[in-house]
Amino acid sequence: MSMVNSALSTTAYALLGLLVFDRENPEGMTGYELKQRADFTLRYYWVSPAMSQIYTELRKLSEAEFVETAPSDGPARYRVTELGEEQLQTWLFHGEVGFPILKHPVALRLLMGRLSTPEQLGSMLEGHLDDLAARRADLQGVRDMLGDEHRVRYAAMVADWGLAYYDSEAQIVAGLRERLDGMD
Amino acid sequence: MSMVNSALSTTAYALLGLLVFDRENPEGMTGYELKQRADFTLRYYWVSPAMSQIYTELRKLSEAEFVETAPSDGPARYRVTELGEEQLQTWLFHGEVGFPILKHPVALRLLMGRLSTPEQLGSMLEGHLDDLAARRADLQGVRDMLGDEHRVRYAAMVADWGLAYYDSEAQIVAGLRERLDGMD
DNA sequence: ACGTGTCTATTCCTAGTAGGAATATACCTA
DNA sequence: TAGGTATATTCCTACTAGGAATAGACACGT
Structure with a gap:
């Protein structure tokens, strides 16, 4: 940079x-x-x-x-x-708008999944879902506090973005969790 | 740590x-x-x-x-x-499985949106959508190359996760893009 | 044969970042 | 009145980012 x-x-x-x-x-x-x-x-x-x-x-x-x-x-x-x-x-x-940087320890571990059993992976994903739910609740708290007044309008939009993000990740992860059950 | x-x-x-x-x-x-x-x-x-x-x-x-x-x-x-x-x-x-870390320069800018016009924000979001599409295409290439053989089964699952991630982010961002048009 | 460029392969350097520990004051409470 | 928690800031050290430098190998056109 x-x-x-x-x-x-x-x-x-x-x-x-x-x-x-x-x-x-x-x-x-x-x-x-x-x-x-x-x-x-x-x-x-x-x-x-x-x-x-x-x-x-x-x-x-x-x-x-x-x-x-x-x-x-x-x-x-x-x-x-x-x-x-x-x-x-x-x-x-x-200024330059870079691309988002993600460090996802759960995805990283799943990537190496073949070193473990579907049960282990499944429980890891469940733990992750719990984390997501907790974080989402925190963010919902922030969002509720923001309201809709002009000053924070964009902040509120970003909070909504974040909430939608958490929801979709939770859905995706739950889907993978199901898929694991269909494996050896 | x-x-x-x-x-x-x-x-x-x-x-x-x-x-x-x-x-x-x-x-x-x-x-x-x-x-x-x-x-x-x-x-x-x-x-x-x-x-x-x-x-x-x-x-x-x-x-x-x-x-x-x-x-x-x-x-x-x-x-x-x-x-x-x-x-x-x-x-x-x-080992400890930490929570994902995200650095999202686009969300960060939108958070400060009140310093700019909805037009500027909108074009930034459109640029981001293009980036997402390009990245998604790259990842789809990786996914296609992986196939479904046992050795890479979990890697393939994670690639699918990534693809779903990109899709949902694109949807969310497009939604915000629309919402901007409804603003002053 | 010759320069130019790109790919492979590795090291070096510098500045940025993380994050705990240390310090210190203030306030509250048992 | 001791001990805990919140405020406020600095310090230290190790880790990380990422470009630059180096250098050999191969290819490609002139």
């Missing part, structure tokens, strides 16, 4: 995006709050960065003057700047 | 899995061939490791004696060992 000096990572832009959502709030957010927000929303579409990385990215964003620290006697509170918002907009529609 | 000394990464096990598929072949595979194989099959379910990483993982696998180098006067050719196969089996059913 040739990350030359000034170029920011996708994760940095994702965080910048979270700050834009919060731009009405003059207080700004601390790195810690940003992490919580990321865990709550971002993680369904992009890896939620580690705490240490949040602060690293905030430092970079700060150097580029895409964020500023609102004066505070306590912890550092970040707000997006005018420049930051423009930059995000530029990146959104002129 | 607490990667203590001896523990191998998921990527290492994925490569070990590819070597197991090839275990009938006394010649073994070079790192280069392994990379090609990974690009051809693995990449749909797990990030295809960079060349440099292939060699790094092969060194680790070799140190653990999970692979051996078949004698060759030319390039190094690797084969899975008895021990390696056992280890893979152990890992498959006693």
